[in-house]
Amino acid sequence: MSYxxxxxxxxxxxxxxxxxxxxxIPYLPMMEPVVRALRDCGSFGLIMVARxxxxxxxxxxxxxxxxxxxxxxxxxxxRLHLDHVPVIDEDNxxxxxxxxxxxxxxxxxESVMVDxxxxxxxxxxxxxxxVVALAKPYGVPVEAELGAVLGHEAGPLPPYEELFxxxxxxxxxxxxxxxxxxxxxxxxxxxxxxxxGAISAAGKQKEKPRARIxxxxxxxxxxxxxIPLVLHGGTGIEPEYIHGAIKRGIAKINVAxxxxxxxxxxxxxxxxxxxxxxxxxxxxxxxNELRIVDSAxxxxx
Ligand code: 13P
Numbered sequence: 001m002s003y004x005x006x007x008x009x010x011x012x013x014x015x016x017x018x019x020x021x022x023x024x025i026p027y028l029p030m031m032e033p034v035v036r037a038l039r040d041c042g043s044f045g046l047i048m049v050a051r052x053x054x055x056x057x058x059x060x061x062x063x064x065x066x067x068x069x070x071x072x073x074x075x076x077x078x079r080l081h082l083d084h085v086p087v088i089d090e091d092n093x094x095x096x097x098x099x100x101x102x103x104x105x106x107x108x109x110e111s112v113m114v115d116x117x118x119x120x121x122x123x124x125x126x127x128x129x130x131v132v133a134l135a136k137p138y139g140v141p142v143e144a145e146l147g148a149v150l151g152h153e154a155g156p157l158p159p160y161e162e163l164f165x166x167x168x169x170x171x172x173x174x175x176x177x178x179x180x181x182x183x184x185x186x187x188x189x190x191x192x193x194x195x196x197g198a199i200s201a202a203g204k205q206k207e208k209p210r211a212r213i214x215x216x217x218x219x220x221x222x223x224x225x226x227i228p229l230v231l232h233g234g235t236g237i238e239p240e241y242i243h244g245a246i247k248r249g250i251a252k253i254n255v256a257x258x259x260x261x262x263x264x265x266x267x268x269x270x271x272x273x274x275x276x277x278x279x280x281x282x283x284x285x286x287x288n289e290l291r292i293v294d295s296a297x298x299x300x301x
Contacts, residue, residue, distance in 0.1 A: 013295075018292060029263075043294070046081040164214070192217050230250070
């Protein structure tokens with residue numbers, strides 16, 4: 001039996017104004033309850049790993065994640081995605097991003113992200129276009145990022161209200177238009193008030209600041225790009241903003257902190273208890289925040 005590719009699934013989401021969530025897996029045992037919750041709710045989602053999750057957490061490697069995925073996957077409900085491979089990472093170090101993405105493509109990852117957002121526009125365009133060319137023979141869609149979705153860096157964030165009011169780091173519609181035309185990226189991660197949950201040892205168990213979304217700015221980006229847009233930093237955004245964003249072109253949303261924190265907090269009671277905490281959080285997110293019960297039926301054809 002052949003299954004619909006991830007590119008089509010995310011296009012279907014954009015048309016139907018439904019969202020495809022991606023769930024980050026910083027600890028391998030988190031994957032099974034994430035897949036189970038998606039299946040039990042009739043939903044569709046991406047299982048994802050970002051480079052920082054094998055460098056700074058315990059997902060081990062691209063291969064370890066792929067092997068775990070092969071054990072627990074359900075193609076009616078899941079695909080495997082490579083999240084953030086930065087060109088310059090959160091510690092300001094240059095990354096051999098091309099080698100990592102090539103390895104993921106060879107291992108069978110079904111969509112990939114290159115994050116050149118810390119580069120000047122022309123260099124981000126050049127790196128992203130290179131990854132689009134690399135992924136093309138595999139038939140795998142590429143996600144890129146333009147603008148500054150802050151939060152993964154060490155040290156405190158600027159005050160959130162200041163950031164939101166000044167639109168500092170927001171993706172520029174004019175730049176986004178040029179970026180999409182010149183890179184042919186399939187999906188674009190945008191900065192519109194969203195922030196990532198902290199990952200530093202000091203910050204990773206703290207409650208994430210509640211973020212809002214500038215829906216008017218997002219509408220400009222949708223018009224300028226015409227491709228599926230991605231909302232990173234999906235934890236802790238009020239559902240009214242999430243659903244306003246889905247109506248204005250967000251077709252994929254990334255969620256990490258919301259499922260990582262319950263896992264880490266419960267782990268002292270054993271892996272089974274921690275997996276149960278992830279499962280319960282997932283079901284709540286699917287039903288009440290993302291509202292994607294039964295979405296697999298709409299997306300997977
Ligand atoms: P959160 O940790 O805020 O959910 O962000 C996840 C994310 O965007 C990963 O790419």
